[in-house]
Amino acid sequence: MSVVRIEHVYKDYLLGDQKVQALKDITLAFEPGVFLAIAGPSGSGKTTLLNLIGCIDVPTSGKIYINDMDISGKTPDELADLRNRTIGFIFQTFNLLPVLSAAENVEYPLLQRKDVSPKERKKRVDYFLDIVGLSRYAEHRPNQLSGGQRQRVAIARALAILPSIVLADEPTANLDHKTGEEILSLMKQINRAFNTTFIFSTHDKRVIAKADRLVRVEDGQISILGVRSDAKWSLVRQRKGRSVAAKGTREE
Template identity: 65%
Template sequence: MEVCRAGKEYVLGKQTVVALQDVSLTVSRGEFMALAGPSGSGKSTLLNLIGCIDTPSTGTIRIKGQDVSGRTADELADLRLNTLGFVFQTFNLLPVLSAWENVEFPLQQQRGVDKNTRQERVAHYLKVVGLERFAHHRPNELSGGQRQRVAIARALATHPGIVLADEPTANLDHRTGESILQLMKDLNREEGTTFIFSTHDRRVMEMADRVIELADGKITE
């Protein structure tokens, strides 16, 4: 994955806000990388550009060697579904669905994944995150740490090349945050999945292969 001279501007009323400017970055397959910096530094903006949730005002984002600029909304949705996994600080689980159904949901959108494959993957990843006994619990019946584990299982079930984690430990207590981080590090080692974090958490930075510091929309040396 490659970011080449990416910039992002937003127009707020009569004002133009520069959220990111001239950022270049290459992420190797299997990396466990952290984007760090104070609030407003541009790390979440950069994560959103990599995740094709937003598009750069200038520069390019390449995923699997393909420039994602100029892609249609459907093409970007397809890329997010089949190449990227997402773990958010607020979990973003569907409250009316069980843990099993939340993990299965993105698989139902993937073409060529039959029912047996879906069930095998859901069972496998719920077991990987230690929640097989809670498969039929809804999010409001789970603790914060358990909900984050469901979110990780959901992110991995589609077999993404890259998992993007936006402050994944922010809403968790210290001990739970540690176990979630260790789980992601183990998955990174065992499955070769690339992880990119946006974080304030010193523990994430210490565990990362590489930390990219941002300030005022730029990478600091």
């Protein structure tokens, strides 16, 4: 089973009267438990691809499957429910609610879940704050926390819904080098411990260095697919319908 499957997806936007094609004929499949980087320059389409996987946006054409469920034609409410049960989000700006404590921020997405009791919410909040090393800061508000601590709260919040997929949009961009390395190591540990799929939109070489799968996007198309084995990349370069294997290389 694929946790995400994308089949011949196109995404167009209107910029004034002009149609802009952000993604062109994307076909991909990711197995559960991958630690995957979607890389590419600004404007390449990587964030658009992440938003489609996250059911924040819908394709102009093509199919997207989440845990083998076709999400085509689902209503906004149905997509919101799918996100709240299946997909955790981590953002570069943390997106924490400033008036809430760390514990309350982690609990917040669970408040929309009628199937999660208050007792279960408390259990999950305590558990995931402990996982990210912030139990002692549970009552602190975001302005009382460092950047790295705020990102740890965001990770705990993403995990609290027990997602099969965590999407991270440039999660290290607003962190210093040391803190960014610590956050990436934490996410890698969580990936291995819980077999949670992590999908990053990034141009950070540190993220790519820790990934075990790589998708490079250029001009709305996939240019490189990579699989890491024994600290080396096996890369397939895709150009004009042709694929050229480049084994034993490392993506920088």
